[in-house]
Amino acid sequence: MVNTAVGLLVLAGVLGFAVARPRGLPEAAAALPGAAVVVAAGLVPWHEVRAEVAALAPTVGFLAAVLVLAHLADEHGVFAYAGTLVGAASRGSPQRLLRLVFVLASVVTAVLSLDATVVLLTPIVLATATGIGVRPKPHLYACGHLANTGSLLLPVSNLTNLLAFTASGLGFTRFAALMVLPWLAVITVEYVIFRRMFALDLTATAPPLTPARRSAHPPWYAIGVLVVTLAGFALAEPVGVHPAWVAAVGAAALAVPRLARKPLGEAGRLVRAANLPFCAFVFGLGVVVQAVRSGPVGDLVDHLVPGDTGLLGLLAAALLAAVLANLVNNLPATLMLVPLVAHSPGLVLAVLIGVNIGPNLTYVGSLATLLWRQVLHTRDHSPGIGEFLRLGIVTVPACLLVGVGTLWASLHLVGLP
Amino acid sequence: MKIVIWVTEGTWTACVDAARDLPADHTVLLHVIDADSIEAAEGARAGLLGRGLADNTATTGTLTAAQARLLDAAEARLGRPTQREARHGRPEREVVAACTTADLLVLARDGDRGRLGPRSIGPHTRFVIDHAPCRVLLLWPEPPPGLETMPPPPHRPRRA
Numbered sequence: 001m002v003n004t005a006v007g008l009l010v011l012a013g014v015l016g017f018a019v020a021r022p023r024g025l026p027e028a029a030a031a032l033p034g035a036a037v038v039v040a041a042g043l044v045p046w047h048e049v050r051a052e053v054a055a056l057a058p059t060v061g062f063l064a065a066v067l068v069l070a071h072l073a074d075e076h077g078v079f080a081y082a083g084t085l086v087g088a089a090s091r092g093s094p095q096r097l098l099r100l101v102f103v104l105a106s107v108v109t110a111v112l113s114l115d116a117t118v119v120l121l122t123p124i125v126l127a128t129a130t131g132i133g134v135r136p137k138p139h140l141y142a143c144g145h146l147a148n149t150g151s152l153l154l155p156v157s158n159l160t161n162l163l164a165f166t167a168s169g170l171g172f173t174r175f176a177a178l179m180v181l182p183w184l185a186v187i188t189v190e191y192v193i194f195r196r197m198f199a200l201d202l203t204a205t206a207p208p209l210t211p212a213r214r215s216a217h218p219p220w221y222a223i224g225v226l227v228v229t230l231a232g233f234a235l236a237e238p239v240g241v242h243p244a245w246v247a248a249v250g251a252a253a254l255a256v257p258r259l260a261r262k263p264l265g266e267a268g269r270l271v272r273a274a275n276l277p278f279c280a281f282v283f284g285l286g287v288v289v290q291a292v293r294s295g296p297v298g299d300l301v302d303h304l305v306p307g308d309t310g311l312l313g314l315l316a317a318a319l320l321a322a323v324l325a326n327l328v329n330n331l332p333a334t335l336m337l338v339p340l341v342a343h344s345p346g347l348v349l350a351v352l353i354g355v356n357i358g359p360n361l362t363y364v365g366s367l368a369t370l371l372w373r374q375v376l377h378t379r380d381h382s383p384g385i386g387e388f389l390r391l392g393i394v395t396v397p398a399c400l401l402v403g404v405g406t407l408w409a410s411l412h413l414v415g416l417p
Numbered sequence: 418m419k420i421v422i423w424v425t426e427g428t429w430t431a432c433v434d435a436a437r438d439l440p441a442d443h444t445v446l447l448h449v450i451d452a453d454s455i456e457a458a459e460g461a462r463a464g465l466l467g468r469g470l471a472d473n474t475a476t477t478g479t480l481t482a483a484q485a486r487l488l489d490a491a492e493a494r495l496g497r498p499t500q501r502e503a504r505h506g507r508p509e510r511e512v513v514a515a516c517t518t519a520d521l522l523v524l525a526r527d528g529d530r531g532r533l534g535p536r537s538i539g540p541h542t543r544f545v546i547d548h549a550p551c552r553v554l555l556l557w558p559e560p561p562p563g564l565e566t567m568p569p570p571p572h573r574p575r576r577a
Binding site: 015018019021024026027028031094114115118119122123126127130131133134135136137140141143144147148199200203275277278281282285329330331359363364365366369373387388 | 425426427451453454456457458460461462463464465466467468469470471473475476479480482483486487527528529530539540
């Protein structure tokens with residue numbers, strides 16, 4: 001009983017710290033000591049810590065490589081080029097721009113992960129929308145939502161997918177084949193809802209403010225490397241090469257021309273892009289969640305996890321995952337749930353649908369973050385939380401239902417190994 | 418007469434064109450950055466747990482620059498010197514607050530103009546029309562609809 005309380009307290013402390021970030025300290029500053037506490041308290045035996053770290057290591061390596069890959073794609077001007085392209089193609093129509101942003105954000109999320117969409121693509125979309133003089137709000141919300149819903153397709157699309165990928169026992173290609181239908185379906189659902197909810201912002205066609213910029217020279221080299229890397233993910237795995245290596249080779253191919261020019265400064269930027277404190281945070285969180293999972297709380301969640309992979313079982317798994325993701329954020333939710341459903345690839349994918357789509361409900365990741373941001377905003381102009389909650393309440397249940405329904409169909413059409 | 422022109426993306430040209438003919442000795446061009454737009458970009462960053470991301474001040478910077486460009490374009494189209502009022506917050510409340518000393522507010526319909534009725538005016542505009550402490554000039558962003566768009570009178574059963 002005391003052990004459970006200690007485990008939960010440490011987890012709450014680690015997550016609370018990550019949400020509030022006192023003095024702007026990295027989240028790992030609480031996660032690593034937290035992991036040390038649960039190990040010292042004997043909640044997780046040393047050999048299990050080693051096993052957990054060993055299991056997470058390829059995933060975290062993959063994560064770092066994908067972060068670097070996205071950073072380099074940005075440095076090569078891939079996102080800026082995409083921005084000028086969709087800006088010109090939209091011809092001043094906010095509706096056409098929304099369609100293009102949907103396609104762009106879905107593809108960027110799928111190939112380069114949700115971090116790339118939120119951190120690198122969103123500012124480009126904002127600049128594009130304001131550049132052609134349309135109201136940017138629907139397009140910004142589209143980036144935020146598609147960073148989550150668009151991350152169903154590939155194991156690389158979301159850290160949650162990376163965490164579940166190894167446990168699922170599915171190959172890269174089969175994972176994508178099973179998820180392509182749910183991916184397309186939920187993006188369509190989002191689009192239909194966005195067109196209705198933002199109808200007012202999308203009606204007025206703007207007269208062009210600035211003359212359309214001549215599209216810059218396409219960064220062919222970087223685009224080529226990204227395409228080859230993507231193909232490499234699918235091709236390398238059957239011959240026993242972990243996708244982390246492919247991502248690393250892709251990143252290296254993009255880094256070489258830049259490193260050759262400015263070795264020191266560029267190397268520093270690459271290390272920053274790999275976000276080592278974040279990687280340390282994932283290890284620490286993994287150990288802390290394991291302490292909670294191995295106690296009565298884990299048993300309780302295990303009890304709630306459905307046993308069968310019928311339509312209702314999948315739906316229950318996705319719902320449970322979505323609720324947990326909104327309570328504590330989807331990273332700990334994934335770490336908690338995936339080992340409990342690892343015996344069934346179908347359930348793993350259903351959990352992923354839940355943890356990936358679920359965060360759109362609170363939009364800022366979890367209830368805790370939502371409350372914390374309200375506290376922070378009490379002094380200045382507080383933005384209404386009503387709008388994104390309304391958007392979440394409409395999109396998330398619809399996407400969960402459609403996502404799980406199409407996953408169920410995919411499992412029958414594509415089949416499991 | 419002091420007039421305030423509410424400049425919004427997509428519909429501002431109609432407002433500026435109408436205001437050009439008004440006898441104003443003091444013209445204010447008003448634009449409001451919707452706080453929800455900032456939160457739409459920043460909230461998604463906050464959702465990425467563990468990445469060590471702070472709020473991106475560039476979001477507000479980009480929106481402020483776009484606001485300045487829009488007000489530049491409006492002033493150039495109006496062709497006379499104006500006072501500019503660049504605000505950010507909740508648009509409907511900021512607009513009402515900006516009209517406290519105005520004699521006339523010029524604004525455009527921003528609703529669904531494909532189906533004329535209550536929804537041809539959006540909720541922000543509706544709020545401003547209800548609460549503005551001055552006269553209001555409400556414009557169609559495009560030429561006004563013809564008489565044929567008026568629905569037939571409601572059918573009344575004839576008394577026996």
